[in-house]
Amino acid sequence: MRYIYFALAAVALISCSHAQQHLPAIRPYEFNDSGYQVITTMINEKANSVAMLYGNKAAMNLPSSGAVYKLVTYREQDNQFWFGSYINGELLSVETVDMTPVANGQPPAYQFKPYHGATAPSDAATRTAFIQSLQPAWYPCDPQ
Amino acid sequence: MKTSRFLKIALLTTGALTMAVAAISFTTQVVENPPITGEINAPEEVKQLFRHACYDCHSNNTQLAWYDKLPVVAGLVRKDVETARQHLNFSEWDRLTPAQQQSALWEAYNMINSGTMPLPSYAALHGNAKVTREELSGLRNYLNTKRVKVVPDSVKTAQTRQQWEKDQLPVSVNGIRHMPEFRQWQVMSTTSRFDNTTMRVMFANPVAMQAIKEKKINPWPDGAVIVKVVWEKSIDANGNIHPGKFLNIQYMVRDAKRYQDTDGWGYAKFETPALKPYGSTPMTFRECSSCHRAASKTGGIFDLSTLN
Numbered sequence: 001m002r003y004i005y006f007a008l009a010a011v012a013l014i015s016c017s018h019a020q021q022h023l024p025a026i027r028p029y030e031f032n033d034s035g036y037q038v039i040t041t042m043i044n045e046k047a048n049s050v051a052m053l054y055g056n057k058a059a060m061n062l063p064s065s066g067a068v069y070k071l072v073t074y075r076e077q078d079n080q081f082w083f084g085s086y087i088n089g090e091l092l093s094v095e096t097v098d099m100t101p102v103a104n105g106q107p108p109a110y111q112f113k114p115y116h117g118a119t120a121p122s123d124a125a126t127r128t129a130f131i132q133s134l135q136p137a138w139y140p141c142d143p144q
Numbered sequence: 145m146k147t148s149r150f151l152k153i154a155l156l157t158t159g160a161l162t163m164a165v166a167a168i169s170f171t172t173q174v175v176e177n178p179p180i181t182g183e184i185n186a187p188e189e190v191k192q193l194f195r196h197a198c199y200d201c202h203s204n205n206t207q208l209a210w211y212d213k214l215p216v217v218a219g220l221v222r223k224d225v226e227t228a229r230q231h232l233n234f235s236e237w238d239r240l241t242p243a244q245q246q247s248a249l250w251e252a253y254n255m256i257n258s259g260t261m262p263l264p265s266y267a268a269l270h271g272n273a274k275v276t277r278e279e280l281s282g283l284r285n286y287l288n289t290k291r292v293k294v295v296p297d298s299v300k301t302a303q304t305r306q307q308w309e310k311d312q313l314p315v316s317v318n319g320i321r322h323m324p325e326f327r328q329w330q331v332m333s334t335t336s337r338f339d340n341t342t343m344r345v346m347f348a349n350p351v352a353m354q355a356i357k358e359k360k361i362n363p364w365p366d367g368a369v370i371v372k373v374v375w376e377k378s379i380d381a382n383g384n385i386h387p388g389k390f391l392n393i394q395y396m397v398r399d400a401k402r403y404q405d406t407d408g409w410g411y412a413k414f415e416t417p418a419l420k421p422y423g424s425t426p427m428t429f430r431e432c433s434s435c436h437r438a439a440s441k442t443g444g445i446f447d448l449s450t451l452n
Contacts, residue, residue, distance in 0.1 A: 024441055026356060027449040029330070037327055041345055043336050043377070043385035050334055052345075076336065081439045081446045084339030089449055137345075137375065137387035140419055141324030 040137040067099040092118040182238025193279045201228035204235035314419045316412035318426040326371040347371045362443040368398040406433035
């Protein structure tokens, strides 16, 4: 009888582990867009990264003051479910460019927030200019 | 003696003036009566009503009383007749389209029934213009034979659908509509394809996003919607790749029952900036679901980032 319980327990364990194999580990969403909307996407194959540029409402309705941009950079990784595709993987950094100080004649505020050991870029002014230079992607509807 | 002489002159003058006015009234043509091109085809009692109540103004057979031709009055009458003929002319009924004829008949009834026509000022002086209850009821009976019923019309149905697609939001043949509100949704993932030259951004609606966070995606809950926006890659001088030409926007809408033929997901694709719906029959989308079975581990969704 004891052997039967053993066997049943073993079967139960095996089936559990089997089921777990079927549940892939989905990467948690570390970046919260907080109502910001997507402006464009940029792939850097040399750096093996992909970045999403977001903007607040003011950034989406140019020209306007108070625009804030966030460039969210991820490492590219293989798409586990489709060979032939890279997908955004580990979050590397969030760069924020706040245009508010410009109204007082000051340069835009730049902030770099690293994730998972990414190092800050050397020049804030260069990064600010680069982020500002990104053109919006064409979407079939306006961000409302 | 002086008074009687004055009276004589006055009487003579009045008489001459009256004769002159009467002569003018009988000979003046206030309005012309152009040729009749084609009259209304209706029961005799209906035609009779129109003839005596409307024709003096609304036809090319205007017959005026002598007092309509008096100086000053003639000018007013001419203006009324011209305006009336312009609005509706029973002598040129054949020039109206069937729809216009139909509309004119119902308008005529309602104008008479409300007492707006014949013009009360005209009816007061022209006793024969008045319409009796019996006559009006005759016209009503005639109109009852001309009631219009809506019948099934595949062309009109198609037009209804087209106007919706053109002026509103494009709809796929399986009923899935383009949802511009996806721009408010969270980004689910972004992919860079190397089996072709496209790049994509996927958005998940709140139901789908919640399901991902709670790891309840096999199966996904009804109401989950995932949108995929697809562009050609465009590379700049520094080697950075950006979204170039927009190719299409794709939808996966979860409704296990409604889309059971396609494994519970409704598929739709809208192509080019004009968002032309892809596929001519709902069967088209079976090819989508059969391919998506390769992602059965994640409930049919390919583009989820995993902890590798």
